[in-house]
Amino acid sequence: MIDLTKTKGYLRVDEDYDDTFIEMLIEFSREEIENSTGVTFDSGGDTKTYELAQLIIIADRYEKRGSQDLEFKPNNMLSSMYIKLKYGDYNV
Numbered sequence: 233m234i235d236l237t238k239t240k241g242y243l244r245v246d247e248d249y250d251d252t253f254i255e256m257l258i259e260f261s262r263e264e265i266e267n268s269t270g271v272t273f274d275s276g277g278d279t280k281t282y283e284l285a286q287l288i289i290i291a292d293r294y295e296k297r298g299s300q301d302l303e304f305k306p307n308n309m310l311s312s313m314y315i316k317l318k319y320g321d322y323n324v
Contacts, residue, residue: 234258234283242287243294254294261289269318285313 239254240246265285266272273282288310 234286238283239287239290243291250294253297254290257290257293258286260293261286264289265314265317269314271317279317281313281316285310285317288313 236251236255236258239258240251243254245254262273265282271282288307292307
């Protein structure tokens with residue numbers, strides 16, 4: 233699973249005031265992937281595909297945190313990653 237430093241780098245966040253929120257999003261992304269694919273980080277999710285899926289989810293929620301749009305919209309790239317994780321194609 234990705235950590236706070238890597239996530240902040242991806243989001244281009246230098247300040248510490250959102251750290252608690254970003255840590256919550258890291259956990260949310262892990263739960264979202266697990267609920268959508270059945271793959272846990274410990275059971276085969278330790279891949280770059282898993283990490284990138286987490287970052288996509290985190291960026292989406294981070295960028296829309298002040299929005300009234302609380303629904304997670306389908307994302308073709310993320311859907312493809314879910315399929316790879318779910319069916320064991322970890323060669324990404």
